[in-house]
Amino acid sequence: MSKDTITIDTQHGGMIHDAQLDYYGKLLATCSSDNIIRIYSIENGSSDLACEITEHSGPVWRVAWSHPKFGSLLASCSYDGTVKIFSIDKDKSYSTVYVYSGHKASVNGVAWAPYEYGLCLAAVSSDGSMSIHYLANETEWKSQSVLVCRSGCSSVSWCPYRPTASEGVIILRVAVGAGDSCVHVLKCLSSPVNPWEVESKLRGHSDRVRDVSWCPFIGFPVNMIASCGRDCQLCIWSQKNGDAWTTCHKQTYTDPVWRVSWSITGNLLAVSHGVDQVDLWKEMIDGSWRIVNREEKN
Template identity: 30%
Template sequence: MFVARSIAADHKDLIHDVSYDFHGRRMATCSSDQSIKVWDRGDNGEWTCTASWKTHSGSVWRVTWAHPEFGQVLASCSFDRTAIVWEEIVGESNDKQRGQSHWIKRTTLVDSRTSVTDVKFAPKHMGLMLTTCSADGVVRIYEAPDVMNLSQWSLQHEISSKLSCSCISWNPSSSRAHAPMIAVGSDDSNVTYGGKVQIYEYNEVTRKYAKAETLMTVTDAVHDIAFAPNLGRSFHVLAIATKDVRIFKLVPLRKDNSSSAPTKFEVQVLAQFDSHNSQVWRVSWNITSTLLASSGDDGCVRLWKANYMDNWKCTGVLKGNGSPVSGQKGGSCIKYHSVKHFNRIVFMYYLQNSGLNTKI
């Protein structure tokens, strides 16, 4: 059954992104009103806005949390061509706001010449690294050499794409058998150039990222992309939000480890759904990669789950106002995105017989 909860976010314009921290007890939202809000979940389950501040001089497209091992750190990106790293600081005893926390700007990354469309921290095992992508078709990877000094970031890699970049996703696998990998999506309007999803892999020999695969069957604008948590699999699963929802399986083919050539993959389409009947804006996995949530311009959040035969089906639908669609079951806590409800955040939970909730 569904349990839905709605929060009046009080943003003054469209909310573009909602991001949970590692533990799922903190949440950040960003908006075209140029602000970020941080929300904390109390013991009673209620969400309270604990911080709100103006961040950029343009619409804020994305906000993301670093792993808590590196502190309470956020990164945001904007139409103003910058990405910014923020850190939460607890007031000292001589502070006017004794014991209270506030967010301060640690650094502004200004390498992009156009709108910075997405920002993501790398998986924890890679250290404190931050990746951005821009409308100029460049993916940039930064590293903080000293995690105690977040004002210093060095540009480690620039990956040039022929297409305007709209979204990125790190492969979260920590297996030594898998090299660091980034998926890049494009919303480029150039219809003559196919393959709006590109996979880049880091090579230890060349110490550079090289294109390993292009998903040529994805020819429409890509709005979001997400690698599924790996959990020891030998292959990778990638979800894509375009005019529909697509799930791909990437099976690495044998490779000589001494070779400088990137890994080649056998690409399989696991599922493709057009149930939204509109543009799909966000896709998000739960921690076990057994549930995928998607949201679209139809004002609905949909949940997808595979059965024992690996056939994916829709297991739940939630309307934008928080009410379940008649006859549907299922759900999981997700981030919600809809242009029709720009001042409201909707949460959905999947209550199983065991009474456990699974967070996406």
């Protein structure tokens, strides 16, 4: 085992559904089927339980840290149908700053918008809708909802911020993994408070899309989205110069594919599949995609 590897016994009483480090890599949030969120302080190669959040009444599916520009905020979503935002204080205590109960079914995914758009959170639900939550002033949160797919939504990821002077107006986009086997790309103009609409549907999966991840901006006029589905497929989608989306890579696994996640620099794609495996995919000079590393638990 590498000396840089830390093993944490979370002592959750159920399956762990998500684990996210904050911006600085100092706090790790985990969430579980036991309805609990735990936050660990990571320092000098060791971990300590900083606080435990027991505000949900159902399994907690996802957690997401805000950009530090807005403080230490943690968003969560749950089978109980709520979206919650907690403020984590310097003494590692927490307070609930926002609760949204407008969804009619399990809320399956949450993601913060790029900080350039202000303090804004997207959430998607099994009721088929996406809700957008934003801080209207110093104390008041507001929200809006848009129907994406009647078959339900499982995951959401924001397009990274990038200047779009040639378009004359900033266009915000999100990718949503849905139950109709499609990745839905939604857009709105200038600000997340404006109306949202479906811009594109990416068709390539043959079953429910489990996860989506928008590749970080790496300096080229290319959009790239990774998705995985219940059909055991990994799809990597590409859009150049605003043209139509195309599938630049597709891989069929022999075991379930659960999550996809890009590296910060956008040059590596991590794909978790099976019981305990992670593949790292990289695009080669010739445009092909190859696994450059594979971690398998012994």
